[in-house]
Structures are given as C-alpha cells and as structure tokens.
Amino acid sequence: MNQTTQNSGLYALPNEAPLDMPRHVVNEIRQTAKKQNQHFFVTTLLSRLFVFLGTLGLSAYGAYEMYAVLSTNHITWLQWLFLALFCVNFTWISFAFTQATLGLLFKLAPFKRKRKELDATGVTAILLPVYNEDPVRIRASIEAMHEDLLEKAPGKFAFFILSDTNRAENSIKEKHTFYPILNQNTEACPIYYRRRLNNAERKAGNVAEWVTRFGNDYECMIVLDADSLMSAECLLSMSRRMAAEPSLGLIQTLPTIIRADTLYSRIQQFANQCFGPIYAAGLTTWHGNASNFWGHNAIIRTKAFAEACGLPILPGKAPFGGHVMSHDFIEAALLRRAGWGVRFDTDLQASYEEAPPSLIDVMVRDRRWCQGNLQHKAFVKAKGLHFVSRMHLMTGIFSYFSAVFWFALISVGFALAVQAYFVKPDYFNNLSLFPNWPVFDFEKARSLFIVSMGLVLAPKLYGWLSALLHWQQCRKFGGPIMLTLDTLLEILVSALYAPILMFSQFLVVMDVLRGRDSGWKPQSRDDGANKWKEATRAHIYHTILGIGLAVSSYFLSPQLFYWSMPITFGLIFSIPLSWLSGGSKRGNLLSKFGFLKGPEERRPSEIVTRLENKLTQLEQHSSELSNIPLRAYINNVDFYAWHLAQLPEQENNQFDRHKVCATWLIEHSDSIEDLMAHLNEQEHLAIIKYRSLFLRLSKFLPEKVTDTNHKAYA
Template sequence: MLVRRVSFAGLVTVSFLLMAALMAITLSPGGFGLLDIIIFVSFLVTLPWTIIGFWNATIGLLIMRFSRDPANYVCPINHGDDTAGTTSRTAILSCIRNEEVNRLEKNLSVMLEDLTTSAQANNFTLYVLSDSSDNVIAASERRMADRLRKIWGNQIPVIYRRRENNPGFKAGNIRDFCERWGGEHDFALVLDADSFMTADAILTLVRRMEANPKLGILQSLAVGLPSASAFARVFQFGMRLGMRSYTIGSAWWQGECGPYWGHNAVLRLEPFKQHCVLPDLPGKGPLAGPILSHDQVEAVLMRRAGYEVRVLPQEGGSYEENPPHLLEFIRRDLRWCQGNLQYRRLLTMKGLKPISRIQLALAMLMFLSSPAWLSFMISAAILGLTATDFAPFRPDTGLLIFVAIMTMVFAPKIATVLDILVRPSLRRQFGGGIRVVISTVCEVVYAAMMAPMMAVAHTLFMAGLAFGKTIGWGAQARGVARLPVGLAMRKLWPQTLFGVMGTAWVMTQPLSLVWPVLPITVGPLLAVPFAILLSTRFAGLLGTKSTLWRIPEESDPPEPLFMLDLPAFADAGNSRPEPVVAATASAAEAPT
C-alpha cells in the first residue's frame, strides 16, 4: 500500500507542477501584475481536486479493464461464506427528521420483507431513530412503527425512539442509540431516510464484517434510485458515470483508510462507541459546536484506533434518492460545506494517520475551490479587458491548459463511458451505445451549467459564515413539485447576476475564442428557468419517456425495486419493466 500511495502522490505532484508551470508561462506576456498573481494563486487552489479526480479515474479505468474483479481487487478482504447464515447481531438504524412517512414506510417494509425472505432476519433489529421537531409527523412515525412491528415484529424487532431535543444532529442521534442499545449489537447498518438496500447487499456487508475482525467501517457504493425528477435523473446519470472509475481508483491508494459517507454502511459498534465520539468544537459561530459533517471524522477516528475503514466499490443493491430540484441540491451542499470547513480545527488532532489528515484537508479544499474558481474567472476576464497594450495571455499554452483541465474534470465520466461502450451487456443496460453518447454529451452541458451556479452558492455562503450565517439541519425535499417562480428568483439572483456579467464579457470577445466556455459563462443567466423547468412533473415525464440518462436499474430492475412503487417505473408506462437479458460476457468482452 505504501508503494501505491507514493506512486499516486508522485503522479499528483508532477501533474500539479506541470500545470503550475504552464499557467506561469501563459501569464508571462507583459510581466506579472496583481491580477496575474491572483489568477495564478486561484488556479493553484483549484488544481488538487481536479488532478486527484483525473488520476483516480485513470487508475480506475485500468483496473476496470484489466481486473476480473475490480471491487475485490481494491477491497481485498475476506468475503466470508456467501452461503452461510450470519451469526452477529446487527441493528438497522433508520435516522429521520421530519420526513414524509409514507415513503419511509414503503422503503423499510420492503427491506424487512426482503430480509425475512432471505431467512436471515433473526439477527437483525430495526431502530427508527427520530429527531423530528413536528409533533404531527412524530405521531405518524409512531403509527408507522406500530404497523411495522405488527407485521414483522415476530422476526425482526422494531423499536421507535424520538429525541425531542437533538444535540449533535444525526451524529448525536446515533450516539444516543449507542448509549442506549449499542451493547446489545455487534454491528449497526446506518441508513438515511432516503436509503434503500436489498437483503443481498446488507448480508454482503455483514458477512464481510464478520470475517474481518479489524474492519471497523465498511461502506457500500450507494447509487441513485430511478427518479421521476428530471433534475435528479440527469444528475444521477452523471454521478453513475463518475462514481465507478473514481471510487475504484481512490480505493486503490486509500485502501484501509477509505471513506465513510454516513449512510448505507456497516459500523463495528464496540470500537465505534469507544473511539468515535465526536468533539464539540470550542468557540462561537457557525464553525463551532457539533460537527455537521460527522462521517469522515468518524472514519479517521476509527483508523486512529487501529481499525480499517474500507469502501466496497461494487454497484447493486445499495441506493439513495437524490435531491429533486436545484434549490434542494444547493441546500444539501451548503450543509456539507459548513460541516467540511469545521475540519480545520481537527487537522492537528493527535494520533491521526497521514492519509486521514490529507482526507480532511481535501474535504475542505473541495469547497474552498469554489471562491478560488470564481476569483480566477473574474480576474482573467478583467485582465483580458484591461490589458490593451499587450496580449495578456499566451494563446498556445492557454489552449493547452483549457484542454488539459477539461479532460481532467470529465475524466471520471469519460473513463466509465469508455468501459460501458466496450462491454455489450453493460452497454445494453444503459440503453445502448447511441443513448449513452447522447446522454453523456447532454449531461456534460448540464454539469458545465451547474458548476458556476454551485460555485456562486458556495462562495456567498462561506462569506456569510463570517457574519454568523448557518445552514442548520432540516427536513429534505423528496417529491417532484414545480418550484415557485418567486422562490427561484429570490434564491438564484446571484447566479443570474453572474450570468449577466458572463454574457456581457462574452459579447466583447470573438465567438471563435469563447464558444467552449459558453455553458460556464452564460449558463448561470438561465439559472431560474433551469431550476424551474427541471423541477416540473412534465420535464420528469419527458426525461423518462425519452429513455435518455437511463441507469441499469431501469433496464434490468432488481425485484425489490418493483415493490417500492417508484413513480419513475409508472412514468415509463409499466410498473414492472421487462428485464433486459444480459448476455454472458464473451471472451472478447471479458477483461484480460
């Protein structure tokens, strides 16, 4: 593992130095003024995430193409006996706050039924852990728990607990469980309200935990459920493309210092109780007090205690719902932003592994890159407009930087698309080669428009943190409903203003020079109609009927997904889509 990490660090370092040198050469005409320095420094801040993503994707693609079992190659742990029953006691933790109860009950019911059908139910207990502040919703939750207990209680006990005061947010919710019931169980399967896992996926994680006593956290690869939302449909198609190569590549060098995403993962309770108690950060303001982004901190604390944290980068059986519209997506991201910025006080924590410190720093840099990117774009535009007596940039190296950065940014998706296109059975599951290519091109434009919108949101929010602005922890929007025009305009006017500025700048430049960046510069001008249109039921139905942005669960749905009564299946015109019969990989298709 040391050789892998040194090799990866070498690749990242060399790439960083080459890109920095290219940018210095590009800015060299006319010497280095204040704007040049701002552009250069801002560019350097944005580089690490971009370069790491590129090398993760490149390594991931190589492993996908040349390993017969990529997931187990990068997660080389004992599988356990896939035919034997589990012997451990596992708590299923459904962590909720002011959620829509009917959808939650459907997810939990299907999971419990799937577990009982597998004949492995006796060692599981379901805990519905509520932090709901709404008394009406809490009453509905109790009735739901009573119904679940009446149906499944003889095989899987169902326990409902509500905290009327909820210090520590979700982490505090789980800590309360550990103090009350943690001693009664070996493992805990952590779920969010929108999580769904099949019995096979759950048992796969539990068996691996049983077979590896030093494994503290095992994270599954959660993918998006088929969605009736146009916004979520396009987003999760892009995520599905990017996650495979990226996660496999990152697992190759992170190894036993893997990530924990806070849900769809199994925890070993004894070390979790002892070693993963989160500190309350001292001081005042939004970055003090309980840690919002608890998951990665718990992962590094588990590693400090000598236990492994691994991700199993294997698609299938582990799902989540994605935000149905842009405003909810931004709200979720800002909560992560506030939580990740709290990590600055943890970087010097005693006993952390070097990789753990790097992970915390990168988690912060993921959001700090947004103001750096905006600073880069605005400064470059000003320099281009004000430098009248000399060319401010070298066009040859500037073009080379642009191509290199775009390649790096989209490398995870490109890598997975290449892998899909050369595998006939996988290509069919994504709707066929032509659909994959068209869907990918459209998703790239979608992502390019989203990037500046998110950068503006992150930057303004981080500026607000200095004045005490906070995001808190509230219920998430789940269903498909058209955003009100007034709300969209109130929330997205900064993005629109950025789009106005970008459009004004574009009009001063030759179209042949700026056309590649039109989605980035002009796209935010359409933030309000973009958000409203993709939130509508009509757009969602049109997306489903088009069969673009299809994911394998729509082509070949696992049986438990039928039982969820997902609106996306109904929109497709058939509640039980005919499965695509995936041909056995031919010798030509199989990796060598």
C-alpha cells in the same frame, strides 16, 4: 418501563443493553492499527504513489505552461496572482483526474479483489434515523427490506426507527404510519421505534443515544438514511465481511441513485451509475483501510464506534464551534485513529439512495454540508489522525473552497482584461533600449485550455468507455447508442448547471465565513417543482453576475466574450434552468423518449420492485390522517393505547407553561376540533409528550378508558 410492558408487544422498544460511549477530545494519541492483508497493503501503497506523483506531475506541467502563456519576458503582480490561482484550480482537477485514471485501470483489470466473508453470529441492528421525513416512504422501504430479510436471512437483523422529529403533526403522522408494523416477527426480524425528545447533536446524537441504550446487544449496526434501500444479499454480505475481518470498524458501500424523476435528479442518477463506479474504484484503491464514511449505507462495529466515536464539542459558537455537524468524516477519522480499519467496498451491489430533486434543493443541502465541512478545519491538524484521514478532511474543505478559487480566478482574469483595455502600456519603463512587450502566447493558451477540459471530461469518458467495454453493463444503459447519447446529454446539461453551482457555493462559503449558522432543516423528498417566483428569488444574483460578465467581456474583447460563454450562458439563464431542474412531469418527459434512464429504471432489481409495490400499496395510507392529526388517536383506540404505552410513567415535576395551557384547553374544549383550533405548536407537543396530559384526551374517545385499563391492556 417495567418488564411486562416491554414484552407485551405494545411497547415499541426491546430491553435496554447499555454501552459506554466516552466523549473524546480533538487531540489524542493514535492507537496501533489492527493487522491487515499484506497484499492489499502493497496495492494501496502503490496506488497512493500513483495518485500523489500523477497529481504532482500534472500540476507542475500546468504551472509551467501557464507561466509560458502569461508572458515571454515579464510578468506583472496581477499575472502572478492569476498564475497562483490557476495552479490551485489545476491541481484540484488533476487530483480528480488521477484518481479516476487509477479507477479505470482497476475497473479494466482482469483480476478483482475477493473480500472474505464468514457467517456472523448474533443479530445486526439496522438503524434508520428520521427527522421530519415522509413516513410512508420510509415504511415502504422498511417493509420491502423486511420481507426480503424474512425470506433470506431470518433471525439475523433487527430494525430500529430512530426518530428526531420535533414537530407535533409530523410526529403523529410518523407514529400512525409505523405502529402497525412494529414488533412483528420478533424472533425473525423485529421492527422497533423510538422518538427522541431531546435532539442534541442532531443525527450523530441520535445514533449515539441508541448506542448507549441498546448497543451492547448488537455486534454491528448498519446505518441508513430515510431514503436508503438495501437488498437482503447486500445486508448479509456486509455483516459477513465484518465477521471475517475483526480488524475492521466500518465498511462503506457505494450507494446507487434510484427513483429519479426530475431533470436534475436524472442527471445525478446517470452520472452516479455510469461515472460513479470509476471514481469509486480509484478511491477504494488508494484509501486502503483508511477510507471515509458518508453517514449512511454503511455497517459499523458497534463497540468500536462506542469506543472511538464519542465526538468532541468544539469551542466557540456555530458555525465553527459547538457540536460537530458533518460527523461522518470525523467518525471515520476517529475509528482509524483508534486502530480500526475503515474500508470502502465498491463491489457490494443493491445499495441504494435517492437524489435531491432540483437545483434549489441541492443548494439548500450544500449550505448545511459546507458549514459541516468547513468546521473540519479544527481537526485537520489534530494529533493522531492518519494522513489519509487528513486528506479526507482537506478535500472536503476544498470541495467548497474550490468555488472561491474559481471565482477569484475569473475575477483576476477579468481584471487583467480591463487593465489591458484601459491602461496604456509603458514599454520602456526600465530605461532600456529594448522595449518590455506584454506578450501572451495564445497558441499555448489554447493548448492548455484543451488539456484542462480533457482533465475535467476524462472521468466521464472513462465511465462511458468502461460501460461500453462491459457488454452486460452497456445493455443496462440501453445499448451503445443510448449510452453515448446520454453521456453527451449529461456533459451538456452539467456544463450549464456547473457555473450556477460554483457561484452558489462561493456565496455559501462567504455566508459561513461571516458566521451565519445554517441550522438543521429536513431534506426535501418531493419532486422539487419550484415556482418561477422561487427560482427568481434563488438565482437573481446569478443572473445579474452572468449579464455583467457577458456585457463587460463583449465590451473589452469579442474573443473574451466567446471564451467566457461556458460560464456566462449558464448564469444568465440560471432562473429558467433552475425551474426546469425540478418537477416530475418535466423530468419524466425525457424518459418517455428513452433518455437518462438508468439501469435500475430499465431493469429494476428485486428489492427496488418490492419498494415500488409497497409505495403503491401505502399511497392510500398517507390520506387516512385528517387535517386534525390528534383525531387519529380518537378514531383508533388501539393507536391511543400504543402511544400511551410509549410515555414514561414518571414525569418531570418542573413547571411547564405549555403543559398547563394545554391542560386548560383540553378541559374547556367540547371536541377535538375545538381543541385543535386553539392549540399552538408547543402545546400540541406537550399533549403527546406527557402521560398525564395525553390521558386527558380520553374524554374525546368513543368509550371511556382509564389509565388502569390501559395498563391492563398493555
């Protein structure tokens, strides 16, 4: 594309500024770390010792107590297996408890860390990767942030909408929605758009393609998701902190969940806003400058990213080989290996995201995340990685494998119950005068169960306590009574959904281990209102398992039946619980009674209010496109000219059957409706991809326009 066209305002991108991004291999030598603040180094070291020793001590206590529970004189091989599985699960909850305890200590501490800030020079890019998303929601978010930045930080930022959308209808709707706001305020805060035709390496490849084409002009880039939102103050503070800390390669914020309107998303929203800060405070304290990246709502030093984060291609086929799916964890690890600091700044406010609307949507997302996390096994032993980076990878893997150990623990527990019921014990199998009694210490079992539940629930109680002690925060939750009621409601509902999710994750892990690839599906952004048929299809195996466990436990022992009810109840009623999880009508009914209303719903910040106003204004826009998307070009000559300006003048001369077929269909169609009635998806994509083919659509325009006219117009 020539210089005149790029500067015309019709072209959607600025001049290119290439930046080399070499591809790395799994095993490389670690580079010397950049210098960090010595005070923070000491605090981080002490925090890591606290987490390690706390987890080790609790795990040892749990193992000792369970050993005492199982038998007073002899343990069978099945009981040894039960003990081993219990230790694994108990260590996992001890690790979470210790981190949350550390977080509470720092949340209640009178002294807070103050991050250095310095005015940044140059422009920071804000990247919004898009993949078959609702363009109206994205435009509303961009306009809200854009207006905020024009008022508070003109000339400091530039937006890039990076589209990987690969469906013709979605692509046209996307372009039609975005093109009116592109290249406005080019000096103060421009908005650019690029659609990538080759979706190689998914989101990681999308961002990497931008880095190699435009990265050299931008010191830093802020990566968002399609549902992300940030205030101008937050964006400015992020860029200033990067300017003040030249050793940092990445700063991750703690996104707050907003706009929840279903039962399940409201549960996630409350947990995120009440309990999330406690976990986050613990994480940021022991992570230090070797923290993690969650793929969005973070700022990255562009040249550091280009230098360190060219992802390797793993040997073999998916799900374990090929391109790296969960790229964010690996990018954080590679930045740290290259010597750059990766920091988690939980004090940055007004960083937002949205939650999946229903249980089924969470299960769909978990399928993709599970495959990505299990793929990380190739990096756990990689040379040069910081040990905290390895911890991130291992905890990501175990976050899904914990479901396998949980299911195995239940299975072995039931096997022990079956053995006790059907197998006649041989008390004198060792030819001794003294019998070998298979004794269980039920008092110790009850005590250990209470301790285990305490470890699981403590982080939630920490969040409740922290909010209660900070009066301003407590008021945002509706006061101490509503805060307490919402905490209890969240604990109850989460307990019902927990066994459903755990069994789903168990099935997902088994699916990945069998070698099935999840593919790349867009995230659901609707209200998740599922039909009964969909809920039944998704949870029929949960229901069968729950009924089977309940019936067998009641047959074996009434006590076992009651002990297993926290698991079996949720599984048996998984279908209605899943149906209830989605749907805004059902979810908003809670808010009418004041339940599960987060602080941002009770007292929304300025940027959230801007977003809601923009969404209201743009609701009409979503209905402007007819059922025939190509008509958008015919009804609007300016839009037709804009799209034409994005298409390269030089085309690939290789034979394209879809292009040939689309050409014939255009020539033999009398109207756009007639054309659309015969086009398939690939032919539709060809029309909006090839300049020569797109020009043929001009036969349907109200006035004849030639390619020369469009060049002159551009």
